[in-house]
Amino acid sequence: MTGVVGRSVESITGALRTVFTAEQVASADGLLQRRDPRVAVCSVAGLALAVMITRTIAVTLCFGAVTVILARLSAVPLRRLLARSLAVPLVSAVIVLPQVVVLPGDTLVRAFGLSVTVDGVAYVVLFTLRVGVGVALLSLIVMTTPFSAVVAAMRELHVPVALVWVIAVTYRYLFLFFDELQRLVLARNSRTTGRSSLRGGWRDAKRLVGTFLLRTLDRGERVGRAMQARGGARPPSPYSRSRTVDRGDYALVALAVIAVVGSGVVRWGL
Structure with missing residues (x-):
């Protein structure tokens, strides 16, 4: 997917991945x-x-x-x-x-x-x-x-386990969805030649959103199964000093x- 939509998606996903993975300031x-x-x-x-x-x-x-x-x-x-x-x-x-x-x-x-x-x-x-x-x-x-210390602090403060689970899983796995979106854009661009019009870009964007939604649901199910296989029924217990x-x-x-x-x-x- 070329054009404004494609560049916007790539810029947003790249910036958000940087936001969610950078913890240098915490040190x-x-x-x-x-x-x-x-x-x-x-x-x-x-x-x-x-x-x-x-x-x-x-x-x-x-x-x-x-x-x-x-x-x-x-x-x-x-x-x-x-x-x-x-x-x-x-x-x-x-x-x-x-x-x-x-x-x-x-x-x-x-x-x-x-x-x-x-x-x-x-x-x-x-x-x-x-x-x-x-x-x-x-x-x-x-x-x-550090995010692990934030999760540990919430556990020590007796924040409801369900809320801690939602925050931890969202933070840890959200950048995976950004990677998935970037891969979809890259795959689309590798199969496209020339520059598409604005109308064509929006048409491709609608198709990409549908595919991304299906892949997101599938990724969520696989992540849930992986967590259950690794003892996901237990509450999160991050290491903290x-x-x-x-x-x-x-x-x-x-x-x-x-x-x-x-x-x-x-x-x-x-």
Whole structure:
């Protein structure tokens, strides 16, 4: 499959594979890398919860600044963090974009019989910022803590086994599906000569999606059988080394608690 669709698929799958397989930052000597995985998971998840509670742009920007500070102290490249966190808020912005004309309020712009309101624009901006900061915070966990340690921390925190299974299997096997998609594109390109039109590219894309769906279902069944053959009925028990909780861990937990309480007070107490 040549053309824009083929190049887009190859670029997306390559980028996503890099995102899911790169853990070099976790070996650096940074703030979050030195924390106990249980503390890191609970604290950063608490900060993300505080972001979801808030309903003001100013507070959301403050949490964004906290995220940048944590990333800098943890030796996380801001460009890499942005690359991990940009896709989800952009998709969310597209989904809630109709709110700029649906929500009532003072008219900002009027065009084609539609009125863009101030309240609608504020809602879209706030929603996108909240999603972006929340995703960036959760990305910090994976980027600064080996994924096996994250799974072990969730088990030690008594997170439901079914949820831990879903997260572990999704993370470990998702890049296999990207490899499958890349192989389909490569096979299609090797059987195609010349440049196809945009219409032809979309026609090939529809066929590829159908084939990819069938192969994905087949791969999922084979992965399930392989897990059962290797004792998949038991809960995940990743290797982890216990750490001593120090003052830095307590300070990070206190920061998360203050953030959650402060967001609640700003939203419901003022």
